[in-house]
Amino acid sequence: MGDVTYDLIIIGGGPAGLTAAIYGGRAKLRTLVINKGTVGGLVNTTREIVNYPGYGQISGSDLMKDFKKHADSFGAEFSRDEVVSVNFAQEDKIICTKKDKEYTAKAVIVACGSEPRLLNIPGEKRLQGSGVAYCATCDAEFFEGEDVVVVGSGDQAIEEGMYITKFARKVTVIVLHDEGVLDCNKVSAERAFQNEKMEFVWNSTLEEVLGESNVEGVKIKNLKTGRSTELPCQGVFFFVGMIPSTHFIQESGIGMDRRGYIPVNDLMETDLEGVYAVGDNRVKYLRQVVSAAGDGATAAVAAERYIEELNAFSTSVLKSDKKVLLLFFNALNNESLEFSTLLEEANQELSEPYKVVKVDTATKKNLAQKYDVKIVPSVVVLDRGQEIKRLDYSMEKEKLKAQLR
Amino acid sequence: MSLEQLNANSFEKIIYDNEESCLVIFSRKSCHVCKEVVPVLEELQLQYRDRVGFYYVDVEEDKNLSQRFSLKGVPQILFFKDGEYQAKLAGAVDEDKVIDKIAEVLES
Numbered sequence: 001m002g003d004v005t006y007d008l009i010i011i012g013g014g015p016a017g018l019t020a021a022i023y024g025g026r027a028k029l030r031t032l033v034i035n036k037g038t039v040g041g042l043v044n045t046t047r048e049i050v051n052y053p054g055y056g057q058i059s060g061s062d063l064m065k066d067f068k069k070h071a072d073s074f075g076a077e078f079s080r081d082e083v084v085s086v087n088f089a090q091e092d093k094i095i096c097t098k099k100d101k102e103y104t105a106k107a108v109i110v111a112c113g114s115e116p117r118l119l120n121i122p123g124e125k126r127l128q129g130s131g132v133a134y135c136a137t138c139d140a141e142f143f144e145g146e147d148v149v150v151v152g153s154g155d156q157a158i159e160e161g162m163y164i165t166k167f168a169r170k171v172t173v174i175v176l177h178d179e180g181v182l183d184c185n186k187v188s189a190e191r192a193f194q195n196e197k198m199e200f201v202w203n204s205t206l207e208e209v210l211g212e213s214n215v216e217g218v219k220i221k222n223l224k225t226g227r228s229t230e231l232p233c234q235g236v237f238f239f240v241g242m243i244p245s246t247h248f249i250q251e252s253g254i255g256m257d258r259r260g261y262i263p264v265n266d267l268m269e270t271d272l273e274g275v276y277a278v279g280d281n282r283v284k285y286l287r288q289v290v291s292a293a294g295d296g297a298t299a300a301v302a303a304e305r306y307i308e309e310l311n312a313f314s315t316s317v318l319k320s321d322k323k324v325l326l327l328f329f330n331a332l333n334n335e336s337l338e339f340s341t342l343l344e345e346a347n348q349e350l351s352e353p354y355k356v357v358k359v360d361t362a363t364k365k366n367l368a369q370k371y372d373v374k375i376v377p378s379v380v381v382l383d384r385g386q387e388i389k390r391l392d393y394s395m396e397k398e399k400l401k402a403q404l405r
Numbered sequence: 406m407s408l409e410q411l412n413a414n415s416f417e418k419i420i421y422d423n424e425e426s427c428l429v430i431f432s433r434k435s436c437h438v439c440k441e442v443v444p445v446l447e448e449l450q451l452q453y454r455d456r457v458g459f460y461y462v463d464v465e466e467d468k469n470l471s472q473r474f475s476l477k478g479v480p481q482i483l484f485f486k487d488g489e490y491q492a493k494l495a496g497a498v499d500e501d502k503v504i505d506k507i508a509e510v511l512e513s
Binding site: 036037038044045061080098128129130131132133134135137138139142143214215234235 | 433435436437438439440441444471475476477478479480481493495496500
């Protein structure tokens with residue numbers, strides 16, 4: 001068990017994680033990216049990216065190499081490993097990996113992306129590599145002159161389907177929707193409709209992959225009529241969407257929707273303090289390289305400020321030689337501003353036995369939560385980090401002084 | 406340490422003449438899933454030194470080898486023992502699956 005401490009640990013090395021690493025490294029945070037497999041994540045599967053600003057056209061893996069190089073240049077560290085469990089209950093977050101490492105970090109960014117969804121139909125798993133496939137670039141050539149079925153109608157399904165037509169005799173696309181409706185972008189849809197090798201089966205889903213040792217056909221179910229038909233083919237490519245790879249984090253108590261996406265606010269903060277979720281792991285509208293990168297930047301900056309606050313609080317409050325009056329106030333609330341002045345005066349008139357530290361509850365919700373402060377103004381009295389009492393609220397200076405003596 | 410690459414001749418010699426207990430990953434350079442699986446094998450081969458051979462076949466350079474086993478995709482890891490094909494693993498497999506398969510077909 002190696003015990004290693006970082007400021008910021010980023011789980012996942014796709015565009016969101018790598019961007020977070022660039023910002024983390026540049027902010028001089030000790031930053032580690034834990035990534036299984038090749039850095040770049042699912043972007044590596046994209047042959048051509050034409051909508052990342054500044055790059056007219058680039059392959060996914062080349063773009064990710066540039067991201068990685070950039071993160072390296074700012075001093076981010078990388079480990080090829082897989083996170084198997086986490087403990088986010090304490091201020092120091094603990095991360096355990098498959099290679100038996102235990103890391104701790106002040107802040108964690110969850111950026112582990114998503115994986116292809118399986119339909120879990122009979123034959124799908126058994127015939128993988130024997131006709132069932134998930135990657136056209138990898139496997140299309142094995143189907144030279146053969147009949148192939150593609151399941152799904154999103155960007156990936158249609159674009160990969162068209163790539164397969166370069167090799168296959170015919171590509172039949174199984175589409176859930178009514179005739180003419182595809183989930184992919186319009187340009188790809190038009191191209192697909194014009195492609196002579198592409199055929200479409202509408203209102204349908206796949207029920208079973210047939211074949212003994214190799215794929216020999218598929219069973220297609222029409223959702224409108226409920227009728228099943230068999231279609232002979234030698235290959236089936238599944239592109240039925242992605243699911244977030246957030247299973248290892250489920251036990252941590254982090255808030256997640258039922259599909260495994262993590263809801264966050266504008267700062268990419270999850271409902272756990274110091275834990276952020278970005279890119280394909282969060283609930284969001286657009287899932288592109290550019291938006292993933294934006295998430296990574298936001299989360300890293302939010303994490304940096306959070307860590308700064310932790311450090312500042314630790315030196316000025318928890319390690320203070322003097323007793324501390326921790327004053328929770330709200331800058332928008334006049335009463336709490338007046339009380340703040342009064343408290344300072346009372347302290348001065350007693351020749352300053354206390355150090356007064358003001359906490360704006362509007363921006364430092366974490367602290368308010370930590371000390372269970374629900375109303376402002378409130379004062380918690382600390383001696384070397386330990387709470388010794390709370391002051392009763394009063395706008396009479398003498399009553400305050402009495403409590404401070 | 407990278408895996409030793411086999412061509413049609415060395416494949417014949419190692420698998421059928423020497424009857425080595427070994428695994429062979431069929432892969433191609435443009436395959437992103439292969440890029441995830443190959444490093445797993447590279448790391449694992451150290452654990453099995455002198456017991457199990459770890460080899461690599463590029464399906465573009467040696468098409469006839471993948472045809473011989475009628476493979477319909479990469480990556481696939483084929484397991485051989487006593488000069489005979491034993492089993493295979495397809496797709497994005499992790500370390501544990503490879504270890505289990507080695508125990509099951511090569512070391513049983």
